[in-house]
Amino acid sequence: MVQPRVIVVGAGPAGVRCAETLVAAGIRPMIVDEGRRDGGQIYRRQPDQFSRPYSKLYGTEAARAKSLHDSFEALRAKVDYWPETLAWNISGGKLYTARDGLASDHAYDALILCPGATDRLMPVKGWQFAGTYSLGASQIALKAQACAIGGNVVFMGSGPLLYLVANQYVQAGAKVAAVLDTSPFSKRLRALPKLLARPDVLRKGATLVKSLKKSGVRIVSGIEPVEIHGHDQLGVEGVSYRDSCGTVQRIACDAVALGYHLRPETQLADLAGCAFTFDASTHQWLPQLDAMGRSSVKTVYLAGDGVRVLGADGAEAAGALAALAVLKDLGRPVDAARVDALKRERAKMDRFRAGLADAFPWPAQHAARLSDDTIVCRCEGISVGELRRVTLEEGAREANRAKAFSRVGMGRCQGRYCGHAAAEVIAAAAGVPLDKVGRLRGQAPVKPFAISTIPVSVTTPEPTEVAEGK
Amino acid sequence: MSRIDADVMIVGGGFMGVAAAFFLRQRGRSVVLLERGLVGQQASGTNFGNVRRQGRFLPQLPLANRSREIWGKLPELIGHSAEFLKSGHVRVCYRQEQDDGFEIYAREAAQYGLKLDLYRGAQMRAKFPFLGDEVLSASHSVQDGHANPRLAAPAFGRAAARAGARIEENTEIATVEKDGDLFRATSTDGRTFCAPNLLITAGAWGSQLSAQFGEPVPIAIHGPQMAVTEPVPYAIGPVVGVSSPFIEEVLYFRQVERGNIVIGGCARGPAYLDERRAKVLPESTLLQFRQMARLAPALTRLNIIRVWSGVEGYMPDDRPIMGRSGKVDGLYYAFGFCGHGFQLGPGVGDVMAELIDTGATSTPIDPFAIQRFATTASAVPVEA
Numbered sequence: 001m002v003q004p005r006v007i008v009v010g011a012g013p014a015g016v017r018c019a020e021t022l023v024a025a026g027i028r029p030m031i032v033d034e035g036r037r038d039g040g041q042i043y044r045r046q047p048d049q050f051s052r053p054y055s056k057l058y059g060t061e062a063a064r065a066k067s068l069h070d071s072f073e074a075l076r077a078k079v080d081y082w083p084e085t086l087a088w089n090i091s092g093g094k095l096y097t098a099r100d101g102l103a104s105d106h107a108y109d110a111l112i113l114c115p116g117a118t119d120r121l122m123p124v125k126g127w128q129f130a131g132t133y134s135l136g137a138s139q140i141a142l143k144a145q146a147c148a149i150g151g152n153v154v155f156m157g158s159g160p161l162l163y164l165v166a167n168q169y170v171q172a173g174a175k176v177a178a179v180l181d182t183s184p185f186s187k188r189l190r191a192l193p194k195l196l197a198r199p200d201v202l203r204k205g206a207t208l209v210k211s212l213k214k215s216g217v218r219i220v221s222g223i224e225p226v227e228i229h230g231h232d233q234l235g236v237e238g239v240s241y242r243d244s245c246g247t248v249q250r251i252a253c254d255a256v257a258l259g260y261h262l263r264p265e266t267q268l269a270d271l272a273g274c275a276f277t278f279d280a281s282t283h284q285w286l287p288q289l290d291a292m293g294r295s296s297v298k299t300v301y302l303a304g305d306g307v308r309v310l311g312a313d314g315a316e317a318a319g320a321l322a323a324l325a326v327l328k329d330l331g332r333p334v335d336a337a338r339v340d341a342l343k344r345e346r347a348k349m350d351r352f353r354a355g356l357a358d359a360f361p362w363p364a365q366h367a368a369r370l371s372d373d374t375i376v377c378r379c380e381g382i383s384v385g386e387l388r389r390v391t392l393e394e395g396a397r398e399a400n401r402a403k404a405f406s407r408v409g410m411g412r413c414q415g416r417y418c419g420h421a422a423a424e425v426i427a428a429a430a431g432v433p434l435d436k437v438g439r440l441r442g443q444a445p446v447k448p449f450a451i452s453t454i455p456v457s458v459t460t461p462e463p464t465e466v467a468e469g470k
Numbered sequence: 471m472s473r474i475d476a477d478v479m480i481v482g483g484g485f486m487g488v489a490a491a492f493f494l495r496q497r498g499r500s501v502v503l504l505e506r507g508l509v510g511q512q513a514s515g516t517n518f519g520n521v522r523r524q525g526r527f528l529p530q531l532p533l534a535n536r537s538r539e540i541w542g543k544l545p546e547l548i549g550h551s552a553e554f555l556k557s558g559h560v561r562v563c564y565r566q567e568q569d570d571g572f573e574i575y576a577r578e579a580a581q582y583g584l585k586l587d588l589y590r591g592a593q594m595r596a597k598f599p600f601l602g603d604e605v606l607s608a609s610h611s612v613q614d615g616h617a618n619p620r621l622a623a624p625a626f627g628r629a630a631a632r633a634g635a636r637i638e639e640n641t642e643i644a645t646v647e648k649d650g651d652l653f654r655a656t657s658t659d660g661r662t663f664c665a666p667n668l669l670i671t672a673g674a675w676g677s678q679l680s681a682q683f684g685e686p687v688p689i690a691i692h693g694p695q696m697a698v699t700e701p702v703p704y705a706i707g708p709v710v711g712v713s714s715p716f717i718e719e720v721l722y723f724r725q726v727e728r729g730n731i732v733i734g735g736c737a738r739g740p741a742y743l744d745e746r747r748a749k750v751l752p753e754s755t756l757l758q759f760r761q762m763a764r765l766a767p768a769l770t771r772l773n774i775i776r777v778w779s780g781v782e783g784y785m786p787d788d789r790p791i792m793g794r795s796g797k798v799d800g801l802y803y804a805f806g807f808c809g810h811g812f813q814l815g816p817g818v819g820d821v822m823a824e825l826i827d828t829g830a831t832s833t834p835i836d837p838f839a840i841q842r843f844a845t846t847a848s849a850v851p852v853e854a
Contacts, residue, residue: 088752089752089755091749091751091752092751094752096752103756105752380728394624394628398508401508404515404620404621405620405621405624407728410776411700411701411775412700412775414775414776443750443776443777443778444750444752444755444776444777445755445774445775445776445777448700448773448774448775449755449773449774449775450770450771450772450773451699451759451762451769451770451771451772451773451774452759452763452770452771453756453759454759454760455756455759455760
């Protein structure tokens, strides 16, 4: 039978399990990945000349990381793997890529987007000082390069990653000045019923906290960040926060890892024309999705943390499910029992996701209290005060309008890091519900794109007869 | 049901509409402006931002000159600079025919008061060192420059509102007709607007409205293909644009003081009147990259961070529709500016206000009269 053209974007847990399921059905997918190697962010591989063992790199998740890497190795000859490749645009049923300075385009019958997530960030005064990193970046520095972001690090924000990365820093021998969590402990207790959907993960979380405490790391819950102190030249010097009694405390440090859980990377889905809906529980716009991973666009499928942050295990299930959806839509036979099992697995993960959202909520209420001199858009250096000014004085009560007038979201990140917080600032200033502020329209390129890129015409292989897989 | 009366009703809150509203208020006329979305969202807000006179159809220069004078006075006039920068504008070419054309154009433009300096060879390379080897000559207009399209029309709109114009955003018109001496528009939310004068400044949608008064025009709909780089130190003074008979060579760029370089040209993209959206084709972006390697090779070391487009209306003779209706008393048009309306915006507003207020204009606009399409049989908007 004629080989359908199937493209998977991303080679993390979702992308690899998706490709594996496709290959098992006799399809040879193209895998486009920004990374130098497979594994995504969570199971990011270290450079070839590094020799840290799995147990050291991935801790409790070592077995899962090994399993995913091994699966990918087994697939290598059966897929067209494009590492270090930027998927910069989607238009007219084609994916546009750039690799090694060469641009090409690829028509597809099915496109599965598994682009992963990045940190969700709420500004804090002083977060533009050198030495402030996102939580994810501070983990990547450690995992990929065996570097710490500083010699005395404060972890501030909320979410499970806060405790995981702090613990990884302690294990690696770095000094952790404090873990400051905006979520009060009571919220975590109340979220327990939902979190019990995955008792093993809950137990791992508790172990992380215990281990941090045992190492003498100060953990404070229910805080509100006040300021990151520092100098333009010298960078971060310390952090101030308001404790749950309302007292402002100050801690000295030379680096801050900041993050409030994760946000899906939805730009490609946006460029593909997928419909989005507002998710009130997490205060964000997310692509519409069915239980199998189908988007609102017929040939576009979405899986992993790039569409719903279910974590790595959830992403593996979602990736396989999306592949089964593709197979079903291509008219291939699909094992109904496997679909049901994966759907149950995914539903369990989703219940846990909802628990995490309750336990470590996005601190939307902080946006209204940010001082006018706090930078909201770090790329363009735009203050909260300027964003409030265009909202109130120039009537920019919609996200794209406020962007046009203030430049918030116009820089290198294109609003990926400031967009959520900016929307909260606008909503609070204008006194309108967050969903009425809308969302920043996605525009190509997905990441900065070199003008030196030269287009090449890709010779698409002739459709070939291939044997049906098992 | 509420009814709002004014001397002049303006339909369309693009640059032309809000500028006309502002200048009508300066003449003491009451104004209501109806805008379906927000002021300056389409072509007015998404274009390149050129404040360029050279290269225009010569009989348009008096209008462009009048507009240029207003650009220089924006802070005093509307309390906002719209980031207008008198940076100069350089028109360059790769071929002898265009070089010859530059000479002729410079002589003729001088008759209209536009001074152009021609540079070639070593002199050109010393003055504009970033130009690529293929560039043959450069025509420099010192007095021209660029401004920020995202800010200009909204700033005019706010100034008009402060001066007493009613700017009704998010107001979609269900019907518009002439009833005796009055034009009457009804919005989809049931409000009625009445005025003895109606000015249609609906851009790419202009023909949909002029057709209701028996004057359809053959307008084609396209989207400009825009991109912007990351910021780099501010170093390139003038706006730079290529003159060529081949559209794929017609690349232009400008650097804003913040440092980003705005790029456009080489192609036109598809635009959709119903969705009010236009697209940048990936091929256009890649084409611009190739042309940048010819025009200013050093800039190929930068990254672009965003592309965008907007809905523009083009006339077959590349000239706008501007002036009085040929059929209905009290009806006026200013739309279809063929991708070169941004520089003209303030001038068009001023001239249309003068025309509506006094019945005549001190700046010639005859070549833009809608009557030139009166014999066109079929004039359905073309989406492309």
